[in-house]
Amino acid sequence: VAGPAAGPAAGGAEGAAEGGGLTAAQVRAAAALWGAAAEALAAGVTAGGAVVQAELLRAAHTARIAGLPRAEAAALRVVRGLRAARDRSAAQRLAELTGAFRELLYTAGLLASGAAGAGLAGAVRRSYEAGGSLRVYGLCREPVLSATGYGGVATHLLGVDGAHYSVSDVRPGGLSRARGAGAASVALGGAVLDHAGLARGGLRVVGATVSPEGRLGAGRGVRATAVGGVAWGEGPTAALFSRPAAEAVAAMPAEGAEPGLLGCDVRVVGASGDHVLVRELTPGAPLLRLAPAHPHPELPHAANLRRIAGHPGLVLRVLGRPDLDRAATLRPLAVGPVPGAEHSLRLPPEWLGRADLGYDRLQGAHFPGGAEGLVPQESAPAAGADPLADSPLWRVRRLLEAGVAGGRRAVAEAARGAEPAALAAALRRAGFGSAAELAAALTAEADRRPRDAFGRLADASAERYAWAWLAAAAHLAAAERSLVAASWA
Template identity: 75%
Template sequence: MSTASLPPVAPEVLAEAVEALTARLRKKLDAAVAECAGKATEGADGTVEVRFGEDTLVTLAPGPSGAVTEAGQAVCSCLLAPRCLHRTAVLGAAPIADAEASAEVGAEASDAAAEGASPAAGQVGALSVEPVPGSTAASGSGSESGPGLGSGSGPGSVEDVVAASLTPAQTRAGAALWQAASEALAAGVTAGGTVVQAELLRAAHTARLAGLPRAEAAALRVVRGLRNAREQGRGQRLSDLTAAFRELLAGAFALASGAAGPGAVGGARRAYEKGGSLRVLGLCREPVLSATGYGGVTTHLLGPGGAFHTVSDVRPGGIGRAKGAGTASVALGGAVLDHAGLARGGLLIAGATVSADGRLGAGRSVRATPVRGAAWSEEPVAALFARPVREAVAAALDAGAEPAGGTGPELLGCDVEVLGAAEDHLVARVLDGGPLVRLRVAHPHPELAHTANLRRIGGHPGLLLRVLGRPDPDRAATLRPLAVAPVPGASPTLRLPEEWLGRADLGYDRL
């Protein structure tokens, strides 16, 4: 049997399993979770198996979403099952299923069904942490970002729940979140193991049942942050966990006290509005990899008036899916293109549907025809690199701060001269008298090409580059590059294969 990754597990499934354990077994849980590393194998009919000794086998049978969402989908062959340490340890070792992504699938299914069509495969929000390629991919740290508990949904969005005041159930859910978050904070990273995380997951599920999807998402971000910190993951940052705790505690207090506004109650559903005819030009591809076991790709596009758009394909699958999705077919209006072709080409879309954050939706009425793309040296793409960098950074950060954005700062382009490597980043100077900037890896996973490409670029001081990336809102003068190209008419600069059409996607193409 080949090795396999554990599928994501719904928060309530893990919470119930932990609650069913005796106090004696709970003390052994973290050690048992650690023993599960590398033991998962592919079973029959799409199941995943973890063996403990010769006589005990735990089997996970994910549902259609690719996640374990029901207790019966996780079984153990031992005599104590289902209240056994083996089953609970495997559930605790698996990534936490992303409630936001699951809601996104359901929302798009409903939208497509209303139009008489099945939903496009893979039309799942990137996690930013998500996240949406902003949060996991946007930060490049494996952490997710999202709207705060008190933020509104932005213009043109749909609230699944709009309330003038909180219900008693929502107030109780807020109090439960406050209690669980306070205990997790007091425990700290060292003692914040599976049992502590399970209490947060139970409170998160209670918030979901009370109609508080944003509160649930905030709690899940804390759990993932604790896991990353305990595993000392390469992309883990203490500031991410601190921010997640701050957001959760502030939002939970507002809910428990009844002071939270309707924005804290808003639904997680993404709204798509009619966009009419739309011509979009490919800019680059960005691998998406979340701490929740989801992987895929987001392709960034430029639309009329310089508006940014995205087409995403994110599903359960982890790093393998993130790598393979870069050449997967684009499920949008029957267009015969893969993401690699779209990133260097374009689409003419009839009957387009567009979300508030620029995501292009799919449905029966959408028709897409491939068209010629534009080189980065051609208009309208060239205008992205002609804007003064300070003005572009301010505009990108402002756009990312708006509730409608939801995916972090917008992309910006600039021409730079590489000065050299310094610790974990490159130092570069923006051409024509611009400031010094740091270029940091967009995602540090070793199986993605980001790190190797930046290391290779750093070995050539004096190299002139055209860079397209995302400003890091947590670090001044820092850009996380997603793609690079030669500077027109400059030397020394990049020389790329002809089939790359003048630019390289740093997460996929190896320089």
């Protein structure tokens, strides 16, 4: 297995810079970050103390100076995850730290190879370009709460041409800032309205500036005037609910960018833990799961979903973001009544037919008064098989997470005994032959004990182990994405 520095070493630093769009300094900084990340992975949480974290931070600082903000951000996420795991923080999840390691190794490895383009380096500041004159309509509000202490709100908008935009107000303040920002004034071109009004209204913007992600900037030349909003299903918003959710998910990018919003009309089946089981109102539609967009107990997402789950047979219109890491899971941001449906939500007229689940709280008066018309079409236990949870890929995931938690030694211990044979057999029976081979290669590399010319044990290469771990992790992510995509069909 070749290390990431093999490309620049073979072709020269200048050649790598010319061919891949990166400078020689950037390639060297990425190679140093790769080496630090490989050592941190081999150490794991158990041995990832101050020395390992300091090496990662030093390499991240070098990457920042070299102009590699994406690699720096990935390294900082790993350091924060290591610290939280060693402090036994309740907010830390081993799966999140595993994903952070995969992102760091993937980014640093590609950059250090010299074959990556300059786009993988990332941008230090968000660039805004002139967008001309726009007319946008509000869709919903979403609380923003980060692990670094920032909080606020993002209001999602839709242009007359169907393009998605957003206006955000995120500042230091954490949970209290996220809860209060939903009614804060919109700082955009002198518009006299708050985020609550914008989510149900609209704007006419002159001299707009737009980021590649669709965020509207508040530059000096921007002028905005409040206009009336439209109900869901009217005007440009009709396209959001015009096709099945499976088609909308299939049209989204498989990875990289955050998935966009999609809308669908569903019927409530019942509750399954903190999820709401629903089925789309189209023939042959699969069973979907509505999960809280923000599970923090101080935000009303989970409470609103519990109220909805208590009304089996209810039909409602949902606008949310699909969770591409879970089978057939939608994280709703807002709900509303289905036009023409008798047993649907009954929202106040001033809400313009929608309730923001992160700010509005559904009450008993918002649901149909009589239960005689709410006839469940199926029972909640008839949820069907989960192709992701029922596949043997969980064994590979457990192996990778064991490596993050206990380091290389934990994976080497897993290579002994009957567990490797059981892992390979289960994967091959299910048709995951490549996953079985990559898992076997990982355990073999972790247990490799090289000796020097005198027969003494020598330290095994952390880079070879990191490449084997990354190969298994990348294959697992791709396989799980395929299973998630199939669960929507």
